[in-house]
Amino acid sequence: MTRVSEITTLAGQVRGPVFQPGQDGYAEEVAGFQTGVPSSPAVVVGATEADDVAAAVRYAAAHGLPVVVQSTGHGLVTGADGGVLVSTRRMTAVEIDPASSTARAEAGVHWGAVIAAAAEHGLAPLSGSAPDVGVVGYTLGGGFSLLGRKYGRAAEQVRALDVVTADGELRHVTAETEPDLFGALLGGRDNFGIVTALEFGLVPVTTLYGGGLYFGPDQLGDVLRGWRDWAATAPDEVTTSVAMVPMPDLPMVPEPLRGKHIAQIRVAYLGDAAAGERLVEPLRAIGPRLIDSLAEMPFTESGSIASEPPHPHAYRGDNTTTGELTDPMIDTILELAGPDAPVETVLLVDLLGGGYTRWNDAARFTVRALSIVDDETADEVRAAHRKLFTALRPWSTGKLLTFVYGEHDPHEQAPAVFGETGLRELAGLKAKYDPANTFRLSHNILPR
Structure with missing residues (x-):
C-alpha cells in the first residue's frame, strides 16, 4: 500500500480533517503559539474526539513514525518533522459538577472557558497567569497557578485522565486504577500518551485582591x-x-x-481589599509607581494581573529553581538580564513555598528568562540565556518543564527537568508503556 493510499485509509477512520504538506489548511493546523520552532509533520490529524486521536496513534505506530500533540493555547511542539501531528483544538467540551466541585475539560480547552463555567457555581480552577493557556498541557507540566501557594499545583487536583497510549488504546486512568501511568503522565507530560480529557477539582474562590505595581528602570534593584x-x-x-x-x-x-x-510586582491574594491593602504596604513603600492596579476583582478577571500578550510569536526561554534569592544572585540577574544585558530579556522571579512544598520543599523561587527571537538572533539569545543560568547554577535546585521554551534538542533538557532519580523511574515506566518510543518529540524520556 502506498503512503497516499495509507493516508486515505487513515482519513476514512477519523471524523476530523487530515492534512498533508501543501494542502489547504495544513499551515494553519501546524501553526502554534510558539512560532520560533518550525514544524513540518508528514501527516496532521485534526482530532474531534478521542477515537480520532487513537486512530492517529495507531497509524504512527504501524509505520514507525513519531507522534506528538499540538494541544492549544501556548502548547509547544518541539519539531514534528516527518512524523504525525495530532491537533486537539477542536475538542472543546467543558463540564462542571458543582456537587463534587469538579470539572471535565477536553484536550482543546483554554483555561478561560473553565474559569467562566466554574464561576457560575462560585468555583475556580487552579489556572495560571494567562486564560488562553491550554488546560491539559499546563496541568501535565505541573500547573503553577495564581492560587498555588494556597492550594498547590494544578496537577494535584487531577482526579482522572482519558489518555491514548502508544498501543492506540483509550484508557480512563486514575490514581487507584493505574497508579504508575497516572503518576507518569503528571510527571512526564506527553512522553506516555495523548491526554484527551482531564477531570480535576475546583476550589471555592470567586474574588481576589490583585494586580500589579509597576516601577521605573532606576528602581529595578530596589524592587527585587x-x-x-x-x-x-x-x-x-x-x-x-x-x-x-x-x-x-x-x-x-x-x-x-x-x-x-520596568519592574512589575504581581500579586494575587485570597483576602478582601482592606486586608490586601495592609499586606502590600511594604511593597508600595519601595518607591513611586508608574502604575498601581491593585484592587479587588472577580476571579474571572485574574488574567489582567499579568496581562501577558495573547498573540503568537517566536521566543526562547529557560528557568531554574532556587532555595534562596541572595544579593549576589540579584546582582547577577541585573547584569545579565537587566537593561544593559546583551539581549532584551523578560526576567521573572516567582515565589514558591506554601502549598508548593508538598511538591518540592527545597525550591523557594523560580527564575525564568524569556526573549523574543528571529532567525538572526536565536543563537545570540540562547548564548545569553546559557550565560545567565550558568551564573545562577551554584544556587540552582532544579528546573521546571513548564518553562523550557524553544529548545530544538528534546533530549538536552530532560535530565535537568526530571532529575537523575526521577528520570530513571520514568525511563522504566516508558519501557512499559511506550517501548518503541513513539512519543519522543518533546523533552524525551528514553525507554530504559
Missing part, C-alpha cells in the same frame, strides 16, 4: 530586594512574582510604561 524581603513573611494566601520587562515603544503599551525597562 524589597519584594524578596517582603516575600519572606508573605502568607500562603498570596501568590506573587516580580517581572523585569523591556516594554516596547508602541501605542498599545500604556504611556507611563512605553519604551522603559
Whole structure:
C-alpha cells in the first residue's frame, strides 16, 4: 500500500480533517503559539474526539513514525518533522459538577472557558497567569497557578485522565486504577500518551485582591530586594512574582510604561481589599509607581494581573529553581538580564513555598528568562540565556518543564527537568508503556 493510499485509509477512520504538506489548511493546523520552532509533520490529524486521536496513534505506530500533540493555547511542539501531528483544538467540551466541585475539560480547552463555567457555581480552577493557556498541557507540566501557594499545583487536583497510549488504546486512568501511568503522565507530560480529557477539582474562590505595581528602570534593584524581603513573611494566601520587562515603544503599551525597562510586582491574594491593602504596604513603600492596579476583582478577571500578550510569536526561554534569592544572585540577574544585558530579556522571579512544598520543599523561587527571537538572533539569545543560568547554577535546585521554551534538542533538557532519580523511574515506566518510543518529540524520556 502506498503512503497516499495509507493516508486515505487513515482519513476514512477519523471524523476530523487530515492534512498533508501543501494542502489547504495544513499551515494553519501546524501553526502554534510558539512560532520560533518550525514544524513540518508528514501527516496532521485534526482530532474531534478521542477515537480520532487513537486512530492517529495507531497509524504512527504501524509505520514507525513519531507522534506528538499540538494541544492549544501556548502548547509547544518541539519539531514534528516527518512524523504525525495530532491537533486537539477542536475538542472543546467543558463540564462542571458543582456537587463534587469538579470539572471535565477536553484536550482543546483554554483555561478561560473553565474559569467562566466554574464561576457560575462560585468555583475556580487552579489556572495560571494567562486564560488562553491550554488546560491539559499546563496541568501535565505541573500547573503553577495564581492560587498555588494556597492550594498547590494544578496537577494535584487531577482526579482522572482519558489518555491514548502508544498501543492506540483509550484508557480512563486514575490514581487507584493505574497508579504508575497516572503518576507518569503528571510527571512526564506527553512522553506516555495523548491526554484527551482531564477531570480535576475546583476550589471555592470567586474574588481576589490583585494586580500589579509597576516601577521605573532606576528602581529595578530596589524592587527585587524589597519584594524578596517582603516575600519572606508573605502568607500562603498570596501568590506573587516580580517581572523585569523591556516594554516596547508602541501605542498599545500604556504611556507611563512605553519604551522603559520596568519592574512589575504581581500579586494575587485570597483576602478582601482592606486586608490586601495592609499586606502590600511594604511593597508600595519601595518607591513611586508608574502604575498601581491593585484592587479587588472577580476571579474571572485574574488574567489582567499579568496581562501577558495573547498573540503568537517566536521566543526562547529557560528557568531554574532556587532555595534562596541572595544579593549576589540579584546582582547577577541585573547584569545579565537587566537593561544593559546583551539581549532584551523578560526576567521573572516567582515565589514558591506554601502549598508548593508538598511538591518540592527545597525550591523557594523560580527564575525564568524569556526573549523574543528571529532567525538572526536565536543563537545570540540562547548564548545569553546559557550565560545567565550558568551564573545562577551554584544556587540552582532544579528546573521546571513548564518553562523550557524553544529548545530544538528534546533530549538536552530532560535530565535537568526530571532529575537523575526521577528520570530513571520514568525511563522504566516508558519501557512499559511506550517501548518503541513513539512519543519522543518533546523533552524525551528514553525507554530504559
